[in-house]
Amino acid sequence: MSLYAVEVEDLHLRIKGVEILRGVTLRVRRNTLFVLMGPSGSGKSTFLRTLNRLIDFVDGVELSGLVKVLGQDIYSVDPYDLRRRVVLVSQEPNPFPHMTIYDNVALPARLNKIVRTKRELDDLVRWALEKVMLWEEVKDRLKSYPHALSGGQRQRLCLARALAAKPEILLLDEPTANIDPVNTIKIEESLKSLRDEVTVIMVTHMPHQAVRVADHVALLHSGVIVEEGPAMEVFMSPKKEVTNEFLRGAL
Amino acid sequence: MFFSKSDKLLFYSTLPLIVGVLGILLILSYMILSQSWPSFQRFGFAVLTTSAWSPSDDPQREFYGLAAPIASSLYVSILSVLVSLPISICLTLTLIEILPKYLGAPLRYVTEVMGGLPTVIYGLWGSTTLAPFLRDQVMKPLHDYLGFIPLFSCRPLTGHSMLAASITLAVATTPYVTALLIEGYYLIPSKYKEGAYSLGATDYEAYKIMMGILKPYVIAASLLGFSRALSETTIVALTVGNSMKLSLCLFDPAYTIPSLIANQFESARLYEYALPTLFAGALTLLLISLAASYAGIRLVYGWRERIHV
Numbered sequence: 001m002s003l004y005a006v007e008v009e010d011l012h013l014r015i016k017g018v019e020i021l022r023g024v025t026l027r028v029r030r031n032t033l034f035v036l037m038g039p040s041g042s043g044k045s046t047f048l049r050t051l052n053r054l055i056d057f058v059d060g061v062e063l064s065g066l067v068k069v070l071g072q073d074i075y076s077v078d079p080y081d082l083r084r085r086v087v088l089v090s091q092e093p094n095p096f097p098h099m100t101i102y103d104n105v106a107l108p109a110r111l112n113k114i115v116r117t118k119r120e121l122d123d124l125v126r127w128a129l130e131k132v133m134l135w136e137e138v139k140d141r142l143k144s145y146p147h148a149l150s151g152g153q154r155q156r157l158c159l160a161r162a163l164a165a166k167p168e169i170l171l172l173d174e175p176t177a178n179i180d181p182v183n184t185i186k187i188e189e190s191l192k193s194l195r196d197e198v199t200v201i202m203v204t205h206m207p208h209q210a211v212r213v214a215d216h217v218a219l220l221h222s223g224v225i226v227e228e229g230p231a232m233e234v235f236m237s238p239k240k241e242v243t244n245e246f247l248r249g250a251l
Numbered sequence: 252m253f254f255s256k257s258d259k260l261l262f263y264s265t266l267p268l269i270v271g272v273l274g275i276l277l278i279l280s281y282m283i284l285s286q287s288w289p290s291f292q293r294f295g296f297a298v299l300t301t302s303a304w305s306p307s308d309d310p311q312r313e314f315y316g317l318a319a320p321i322a323s324s325l326y327v328s329i330l331s332v333l334v335s336l337p338i339s340i341c342l343t344l345t346l347i348e349i350l351p352k353y354l355g356a357p358l359r360y361v362t363e364v365m366g367g368l369p370t371v372i373y374g375l376w377g378s379t380t381l382a383p384f385l386r387d388q389v390m391k392p393l394h395d396y397l398g399f400i401p402l403f404s405c406r407p408l409t410g411h412s413m414l415a416a417s418i419t420l421a422v423a424t425t426p427y428v429t430a431l432l433i434e435g436y437y438l439i440p441s442k443y444k445e446g447a448y449s450l451g452a453t454d455y456e457a458y459k460i461m462m463g464i465l466k467p468y469v470i471a472a473s474l475l476g477f478s479r480a481l482s483e484t485t486i487v488a489l490t491v492g493n494s495m496k497l498s499l500c501l502f503d504p505a506y507t508i509p510s511l512i513a514n515q516f517e518s519a520r521l522y523e524y525a526l527p528t529l530f531a532g533a534l535t536l537l538l539i540s541l542a543a544s545y546a547g548i549r550l551v552y553g554w555r556e557r558i559h560v
């Protein structure tokens with residue numbers, strides 16, 4: 001088994017002729033919390049959506065270079081299977097409005113048939129909701145619909161739903177971009193507690209967040225990785241001027 | 252509640268329009284109510300719950316009851332929605348998701364054009380082509396082999412029947428309902444489909460989730476389709492057989508309220524209570540159709556709020 005969850009070599013990606021990723025090379029070790037930082041528009045979301053081939057649904061994408069996820073070239077495996085193992089939580093909370101809180105969390109297990117009994121499903125739902133510290137808040141209204149929840153709760157619900165899929169890699173696209181500090185802390189805490197179970201790749205444009213949670217960071221700027229390394233090293237003594245500027249909030 | 256002078260100006264300049272629209276609705280309702288009043292006075296609510304159409308020169312011997320055409324209107328319209336809804340749902344998915352864009356886009360255009368065709372075209376086709384075909388190929392065999400089922404128990408005559416009317420209506424309303432569903436499908440933010448795929452859903456599973464999200468909108472679209480079928484006059488008048496009969500059997504001719512009005516309006520003017528009774532039918536139709544449309548629109552508003560949080 002490969003030591004790395006993700007290995008990317010010289011990835012170029014164009015959408016309708018515009019080059020968005022311009023030679024990304026990056027490796028992410030298994031079971032780390034990896035934070036990909038970068039200013040808006042630098043291509044973070046595009047990169048994340050390439051890793052589980054969600055980018056396939058965008059028209060006019062051209063791609064070159066090598067992307068290996070969990071040891072395999074992503075274009076040599078079944079994309080649906082890939083997305084079951086590499087689950088993405090998008091920036092905007094998207095719990096399914098027609099499903100109850102319970103059904104939202106139970107959905108991936110139902111899709112992937114990873115549980116056999118109702119009891120196992122109940123346990124899985126509870127486990128996932130506890131992981132994101134939402135259980136106490138919703139345990140009495142598992143049968144109600146997600147629109148009654150706050151934005152932060154909805155985002156944590158999506159995180160719980162993703163965890164319930166038991167992914168090997170969890171991709172998080174600015175999971176705290178639109179929510180309040182309390183919910184942000186809760187999400188960050190649950191991410192830290194996940195380290196041993198799953199590889200987390202989180203995207204953020206906020207340097208402080210990276211400081212708080214990351215084991216390993218990389219800075220993406222205009223479609224290339226400008227600096228990369230253990231979080232402490234990068235934060236304490238950045239090697240590039242661009243990194244310095246980004247950390248100061250000047251980008 | 253106003254932020255600027257121009258907002259105020261805009262509000263006051265549209266005020267006459269708003270008042271105008273509401274005014275026309277009120278005037279129409281009042282007109283229909285007042286015109287139908289003599290019938291309600293003479294027959295009471297029995298005019299809606301009994302079945303009769305016996306005009307007479309002596310007003311004392313006139314008898315009318317609209318139960319049959321009201322029931323047939325509902326029956327034919329509901330049936331047409333039951334036929335058109337599954338077709339519209341399949342068409343929507345096919346046009347948006349399954350066909351490649353270069354086929355789906357022009358076909359969607361064709362669908363919209365078909366929704367705008369004059370209904371008399373559908374009516375003529377239903378009357379001269381579909382009805383005889385249904386009689387020979389569908390009604391007769393069903394009656395011969397499954398005649399013990401009440402729906403098929405009556406002998407098909409000309410083919411002009413509630414079945415022919417429902418199917419013609421279904422064909423005519425399918426483009427309309429499909430256009431509504433397509434619009435609704437595009438209202439669903441793409442984050443949900445992405446969410447489904449992100450969890451490893453297959454295409455089929457993702458469409459199923461999308462249709463689940465669309466469900467309240469589907470109900471709303473069927474209410475609007477129902478309302479449209481209910482008020483459709485030409486198609487029904489040309490295909491339903493126009494006969495005052497209260498029957499469950501699909502092959503029986505019937506009157507719907509609009510076809511009754513279209514057929515009887517001229518002669519009804521000769522009798523004291525016939526015309527008011529036709530107005531009573533129109534009033535019933537108006538109320539049912541308003542209620543269905545209102546329910547549909549309310550449903551869509553609530554739905555839009557929930558999917559956009």
Ligand SMILES: Nc1ncnc2c1ncn2[C@@H]1O[C@H](COP(=O)(O)OP(=O)(O)O)[C@@H](O)[C@H]1O
Binds near residue numbers: 015016038039042043
């Ligand atoms: N579907 C798309 N079509 C065209 N351009 C896109 C598309 N998605 C992203 N882009 C462009 O790619 C660039 C990077 O976008 P994105 O990956 O969303 O950046 P980030 O997540 O870092 O803010 C932006 O300039 C954006 O306009």
Ligand SMILES: [Mg+2]
Binds near residue numbers: 091173
């Ligand atoms: Mg982004």
